[in-house]
Each structure stands twice: as structure tokens, then as C-alpha cells.
Amino acid sequence: MTAEQRLRAAYALWRDEEATSDQLQAALLIAQQRKFRPKTVIGLDEDRKARHLASLTTLPEALAARMLVVYHLAEQRPMMGAFLDAIGIAHDNGVIRDDAVTPDPTKITAAAAAIAKDYPAHDVSLYLSTLLWQDPVSWGALRGVI
Known part of the structure; x- marks a missing residue:
């Protein structure tokens, strides 16, 4: 994925109303990798969450798969x-x-x-x-x- 595709996929995940469990998983992953409290990540605006998620170098396979699906459906x-x-x-x-x-x-x-x-x-x-x-x-x- 290009950096732009990663960012657009991250936005698509945060905007998908049916992806709440995936969003929680993403927030916990961001918190873990960025040394934030999960509550802090959850409280971030969509833009900051998307940028943090897009910048992660590795993702669990299930989360990556969900991001690919929502990206393609949205874009x-x-x-x-x-x-x-x-x-x-x-x-x-x-x-x-x-x-x-x-x-x-x-x-x-x-x-x-x-x-x-x-x-x-x-x-x-x-x-x-x-x-x-x-x-x-x-x-x-x-x-x-x-």
C-alpha cells in the first residue's frame, strides 16, 4: 500500500459505523505502540486517529484485512x-x-x-x-x- 492508501484506509476504518470492535482494536494498538493511554487514543479526533493508525508499521492480520475491505468499499x-x-x-x-x-x-x-x-x-x-x-x-x- 502507498502511504496515501494507508491513510485513506485508516480514515475508512474510523468512519465505518459497523467496525466498532476493529476501531477499538486499532485504538488499543495505537496506545500500545505510541505509549498512550487507550482512553487518550479513543478521545482523539478522527484525523489524528487515522494518521496514527496509518503510521503503524505492523498490524494484526485481521485488522489489516478489515481496513482493506472498508477502504475498497468506501473508495x-x-x-x-x-x-x-x-x-x-x-x-x-x-x-x-x-x-x-x-x-x-x-x-x-x-x-x-x-x-x-x-x-x-x-x-x-x-x-x-x-x-x-x-x-x-x-x-x-x-x-x-x-
């Missing part, structure tokens, strides 16, 4: 939708409708190339890497693309 829906359209997967504004659907591996390379024309390379790379990381079986064809 990258058009790109996600374009990719899913290109491989023929039904979606609601970039979110796959049927979790059981498996992408056609023969369409993945062309779909990745299609979004690479319209979106910044670092955004495309992060999105495709996130898909592969979340489900290496379904998105295994991305290994040769990223």
Missing part, C-alpha cells in the same frame, strides 16, 4: 464494479451478490487489463492483491496478473 467501488462487469459477475455497486459464484479464470486477465486502463496502477494492484489474499482459490488466476 474503490467504481473500479470494483468495472472489474466484476468485465468478468461477468453480478454485483451491487462493486459487491458480489452471490458469495458462491466462482470467477471464470479465462476472463480474469482481460478484466484486470481493462481496469488498468482506467484506474491508477497502485489502486488496481492493491485491489487485485486483496482479492487474491482473501480467496486464493477463487482468484488464483490473479497470481500471473499482479
